[in-house]
Amino acid sequence: MDATTDDALEVIEEEAEAVALALDAPPRLARMLAERVALRLGGRLVYIAKRSREAMEKRNATICREFNGRNYDELAEKHELTQRQVRKIVKACPTLKPLGQGSQRLSSEKAP
Numbered sequence: 001m002d003a004t005t006d007d008a009l010e011v012i013e014e015e016a017e018a019v020a021l022a023l024d025a026p027p028r029l030a031r032m033l034a035e036r037v038a039l040r041l042g043g044r045l046v047y048i049a050k051r052s053r054e055a056m057e058k059r060n061a062t063i064c065r066e067f068n069g070r071n072y073d074e075l076a077e078k079h080e081l082t083q084r085q086v087r088k089i090v091k092a093c094p095t096l097k098p099l100g101q102g103s104q105r106l107s108s109e110k111a112p
Contacts, residue, residue, distance in 0.1 A: 008046075009034050009037065009038055012033065012034050012037055013030050013031060013033070013034035014030075016029065016030035016033040016034065017030040059079055060089045060092075060093075062079075063075050063079060063086060063089050063090065063093075064089070064090065064093035064094075064095055064096065067090050067093065067096070072086050072087060072090070
């Protein structure tokens with residue numbers, strides 16, 4: 001395994017050890033979990049999101065509500081995203097009209 005994979009497995013094992021300790025479970029369960037993760041995901045490039053799907057959906061809804069047509073940079077900084085990611089989220093907002101079918105919501109308009 002490369003250093004990145006080893007580091008990820010070490011993190012998983014350390015976190016599992018902390019949970020096992022908190023639950024008064026045998027520490028060997030942590031190593032077993034790390035081994036199972038390695039067996040199931042070893043050799044693959046794996047992306048682990050910082051947030052749960054629910055948290056991302058809530059964040060995206062907030063971005064849609066706060067978008068005023070001109071504040072991509074502000075929203076990107078506030079939500080620790082790139083401007084490109086904010087544009088993608090805004091494009092998918094169900095409450096905003098696509099360009100060409102009326103103007104975007106203005107800052108003076110209330111968000112739903």
